[in-house]
Amino acid sequence: MPDTLLGSRGRRTSTLRAAVKRGSVQGLTTHKLGCIRGERAVFAGLDLALNPGRALLLSGPNGSGKSSLLRVLAGLLPPADGRIDWEGVDIADDRDAHRARVAYVGHADPLKPSLTAAENLFFWAGLYGFDPDIEPALFQFSIEKLADVPVRYLSAGQRRRVTLARLALGQNSQAGPTLWLLDEPATGLDAGAVSMLANTILAHLSNEGVAVISTHGGRLDELLADHAERFDMREQTP
Amino acid sequence: MIGIALLVRRDLRLAFRGGTDAMMGVIFFVLAAVLFPFGVGPDAAILPRIGGGIIWVVALLAALLSLERMFAPDHEDGSLDLLYLSPVSLTQLALAKAIAHWLTSGVLLLIAAPILALFYNLPDTALLPLLTTMLLGTPTLSLVGAIGAALTLGARRGGVLLALLLLPLYIPVLIFGAGAVDGAIAGRDIGPQLMILGGFLLAALALAPWATAAALRQAID
Numbered sequence: 001m002p003d004t005l006l007g008s009r010g011r012r013t014s015t016l017r018a019a020v021k022r023g024s025v026q027g028l029t030t031h032k033l034g035c036i037r038g039e040r041a042v043f044a045g046l047d048l049a050l051n052p053g054r055a056l057l058l059s060g061p062n063g064s065g066k067s068s069l070l071r072v073l074a075g076l077l078p079p080a081d082g083r084i085d086w087e088g089v090d091i092a093d094d095r096d097a098h099r100a101r102v103a104y105v106g107h108a109d110p111l112k113p114s115l116t117a118a119e120n121l122f123f124w125a126g127l128y129g130f131d132p133d134i135e136p137a138l139f140q141f142s143i144e145k146l147a148d149v150p151v152r153y154l155s156a157g158q159r160r161r162v163t164l165a166r167l168a169l170g171q172n173s174q175a176g177p178t179l180w181l182l183d184e185p186a187t188g189l190d191a192g193a194v195s196m197l198a199n200t201i202l203a204h205l206s207n208e209g210v211a212v213i214s215t216h217g218g219r220l221d222e223l224l225a226d227h228a229e230r231f232d233m234r235e236q237t238p
Numbered sequence: 239m240i241g242i243a244l245l246v247r248r249d250l251r252l253a254f255r256g257g258t259d260a261m262m263g264v265i266f267f268v269l270a271a272v273l274f275p276f277g278v279g280p281d282a283a284i285l286p287r288i289g290g291g292i293i294w295v296v297a298l299l300a301a302l303l304s305l306e307r308m309f310a311p312d313h314e315d316g317s318l319d320l321l322y323l324s325p326v327s328l329t330q331l332a333l334a335k336a337i338a339h340w341l342t343s344g345v346l347l348l349i350a351a352p353i354l355a356l357f358y359n360l361p362d363t364a365l366l367p368l369l370t371t372m373l374l375g376t377p378t379l380s381l382v383g384a385i386g387a388a389l390t391l392g393a394r395r396g397g398v399l400l401a402l403l404l405l406p407l408y409i410p411v412l413i414f415g416a417g418a419v420d421g422a423i424a425g426r427d428i429g430p431q432l433m434i435l436g437g438f439l440l441a442a443l444a445l446a447p448w449a450t451a452a453a454l455r456q457a458i459d
Contacts, residue, residue, distance in 0.1 A: 076319055077459055099323050108316035112248075114255035126244045127324045 026087060027051045027210050028073070028179060034081030035068045042068045043233065044081065052178075055201065055211040055224055060233030066214035067107070069233070070181045073212060074104045086179070103170050103177035105185050109163045113152035117143060117162045120151060124166050130173040137168035141196050156188045164197055171204060180204060180211040186220045198223035241326035242334040249338035259307075264346040267300040271354045282359060289358025290368060290419030297347050297372065298408050301379040304343050305404070306397045308335055308387040313457060322458050332388070332450035336380045344376030360423070367422035367432075371415040374435040381442040382407050388453035411438060 033046040042065035050056050058066045071077040073084060075091065075098050084091045091098040111120045121134045138144040141161040151159060164185060170176035180201070186194050198220055201211055205227050213228075215221050221228075253260035274292050278284055312318045321331055351372055355365050386404040390396040418431035 071459075074319075074323065076322065096325075100325065102323055104319060104323055106316045106319060108314070110312075110315050110317040110320050112252055112311075112315075112317075114252060115248075119251075123244065123248050124320065127241060127321070127326060129325060 027054070028212070029085045029088075030073075030082060031085070032082040033069075033072065033079055033084065035065060035072050035077065036080040037068060041080075046082065048231065050210055050212070050229065052208040052210055053205050053227070055205055055213055055228040057221060057224065057228045057230050058212065058214040058233055059217065059230065064233035066233050067183050070104070070106075070183050070212060070214060073179075074102050074181050075099060076104070101178045103167055103180045105163060105167065105180075105182045107183055107187075109159045111151045111159060111162055114150055116148050116150050117154065118147040120162060121165055121169060125169050128170065130169045130176065133172075134165075134169060136172050137165040140168040140200060141165045141193065157190060157193065160185075160188045161193055161196075164193075164200070167204075168200055171200065171207075178209050180209065180213075182211065182213045184214050184216065186215070186218060191219065194219045195223065202227065241324070242330050242337070245321075245326070245331060245334035246338045246341070249335065250341060253338070253342045260304075260342050261346075263300040263304045263343045264350050266303055267296050267347055268350055268354065270296045270299070272357060275357065285358045286360050286364075286423060289355065289360045290364065290423065291416040293351060293354050293358070293368065294371075294375075294412055294416040294419070297351070297376065298379060298405075298412055300347060301339075301343050301376065301383060302401060302404060302408075304339065305383040305387045306390075306400055308339055308384060309391050309454065309457070310387075310396070313391050318454070318458060322454075328451035328454050329447045332384050332447040332454065335387075336377075336384045336446065336450075339383065340377050340380040344372075344380055347376060348372050360419075363425075364419055364422045367428055368419050370432060371418045371435055374432065374439050375411045375415045378411055378435070378439045378442045379408060381439075381446040384450040385446055385453060388450045388457060391454070391457035411435065414438075 028048070028050045030046055030048045032044075033048075034044040035042045046069070048056065058069065060066055068077065072079050075095060086098065086101070110124075111117075115123070118134060118138070121137065122132065124130075125132055125134055135144070138147055141164055143158065143161050143165060146154060146158060146162075151162065154162070167180065167182075182201075185197060189197065201213070201224060204211060213220070213224070271293055274288070275285060278288065309318065312321065322328060326334075348369060351368060352365060355368055360368065383404055386400050386407075389403065390400045393399055414431045414434050418428040418435070421428045421431065
């Protein structure tokens with residue numbers, strides 16, 4: 001590793017650490033986290049710290065490792081190096097507990113075209129043990145009129161709303177996920193839906209939740225600005 | 239257990255809504271088996287001789303046909319990530335998928351088999367043995383097939399690779415399945431063959447879901 005890179009990492013770490021309450025280990029922290037895809041190091045030596053009630057907005061060009069970082073944090077991808085802690089405890093110590101606290105929204109919409117929007121949500125609610133009453137979640141993203149329409153006939157933006165309504169399902173349940181990992185959640189959403197998403201995320205943060213969100217700027221960034229740290233992945237790419 | 243029931247119900251509903259996709263296996267089963275008599279000629283002595291073997295070979299190929307799509311749709315649309323993150327373990331997922339596959343392929347083959355036995359002029363004494371071997375053998379095909387389907391996830395030309403991987407593993411089931419039907423026609427005791435087929439099923443039930451889960455973990459990255 002060249003010294004200059006280590007230097008830039010050091011500075012970045014100190015600025016983010018400043019936001020953390022001193023003397024207590026809370027929320028999400030990573031220590032010298034590294035990720036390798038194929039033969040290439042996507043990022044290395046990543047130190048992040050995020051308090052409950054705060055969001056982390058990841059920015060950076062395509063291929064800078066935003067999605068990889070989110071997948072590593074979710075436990076979908078094993079880190080090549082380093083450690084992830086939740087409230088000071090390594091997540092590798094109890095994988096089941098970590099899975100139970102993660103809500104992950106990826107690029108694709110995990111919806112079955114031949115099932116209706118309600119059937120899709122109902123299935124995920126049942127599997128995750130969420131409250132089976134999906135009505136409030138449908139209203140939260142204003143897709144209540146689409147509930148009985150097969151997902152095949154929905155537009156890209158409407159499908160995204162159905163995917164995001166899953167977050168609301170967890171939010172409306174007892175002991176829902178506390179760590180939200182959202183990979184460019186606003187893709188394909190209109191201005192109204194972006195506000196609904198921002199409100200959902202803000203409600204989650206006000207409930208002492210934590211969110212890591214990759215974005216390319218835009219309205220979601222502005223709406224979350226007061227409750228979020230920013231992190232540029234560009235500075236981490238070796 | 240609730241998780242397994244939910245997954246099976248979803249897969250059955252998807253197969254039902256998918257319409258022709260789910261019926262493809264059984265249609266192939268009937269069409270392919272019907273073609274053979276045209277090829278070998280309508281000799282009343284030959285057809286019962288080869289009938290049991292052909293029905294078993296075609297059933298095996300029909301089961302293989304729908305295996306490629308066992309995990310692929312969930313892998314493509316990101317559902318597999320969410321299934322992994324859910325409280326349901328990958329082992330339970332593997333078992334649920336194998337059950338759903340058997341219900342949408344094996345059971346349909348079982349229903350169609352008596353009709354084919356008629357085409358091949360199989361004696362009445364062979365019908366019950368044929369159905370019994372298929373009842374024991376087709377769940378094994380689904381369980382072992384799930385390992386192959388999980389291993390070939392994300393591979394290009396996965397279908398060819400899947401056949402290469404699985405056909406050698408399917409051969410023992412084929413030998414004892416077809417052997418039992420032949421034995422029943424010849425009037426021999428088929429108890430040993432049925433017990434071996436039952437043993438295969440129990441071994442597959444105990445081992446295959448874990449192997450499938452390990453292969454699925456590799457596919458999630």
